[in-house]
Amino acid sequence: MPEGQAGSGRVDEVWPMSLPALRSILFVPGDRPDRYGKALGASADAVCIDLEDAVAGARKAEARAAVLGFLRDRGAVQSQPDACLMVRINDLNTDVGRDDLEAIADGPRPDALMVPMVRRAAEVEVALERLGVTLPVLPLIETAGGLEKAVAIAGVVGVAGLVFGGFDLALELGAEPHWEPLLYARSRVVHAAAVSGIPAYDVPSRDYRELTVLREETKRVRALGFAGKTAIHPAQIPVIHEVYAPSRGEVERARAIVEADRGAEG
Secondary structure, three states: OOOOOOOOOOOOOOOOOOOOOOOEEEEEEOOOHHHHHHHHOOOOOEEEEEOOOOOOHHHHHHHHHHHHHHHHHHHHHOOOOOOEEEEEOOOOOOHHHHHHHHHHHHOOOOOEEEEOOOOOHHHHHHHHHHHOOOOOEEEEEOOHHHHHOHHHHHOOOOEOOEEEOHHHHHHHHOOOOOHHHHHHHHHHHHHHHHHOOOOEEEOOOOOOOOHHHHHHHHHHHHHHOOOEEEEOOHHHHHHHHHHHOOOHHHHHHHHHHHHHHHHHHO
């Protein structure tokens, strides 16, 4: 049986859990619990507490403890109840990543789990098995191997979306982390997600002060098929939402469909 298809296919009866439509996912460093509340109040559709890139190696355990404490108390602390709360763990091919997974599996749960550096579907399947297949997972496609296996990774039951990690991929490829060198990889991630009917989310724009650059890049990734974009600063969220707001033509087409349905019922 092909990789990523063991056991079952992607059908709602098998995997009833999903995520709401997300235009934006805001990262916040896991070792800065003082910023969790601010991030949740930034009007992002989702907030992802990051235990990976944003946390130095010596602070990984401290950050994990802070995240678990926040998850236990989230009902009293969360300032935006409608925001989807994710956690990005470390690479599951490392001891710290496996410790992150065990802590999440045995402790309080976020709304979704982001898994970095995924190279093959089996890595996601192992994570979901440990979680009891009760938590939506978003694999990061940011390695050459992961890009090659992206369709199989997206096809694992329990995967709720793909996240494009352009910076790590560019480093592995020896490419510049700019639009043209990464266009092919972006397109493949969108295609892989579409095969399984799940959304794809784009890599964040690193310079949060360059909002004009962010706006143009977000327009491009939306046109390419990405459902949303990740962010590293609250200032980026309004720009992303502006780009992903429905156009007048889209609103008019939606109204026409509704009116046609009403006419058919009448």
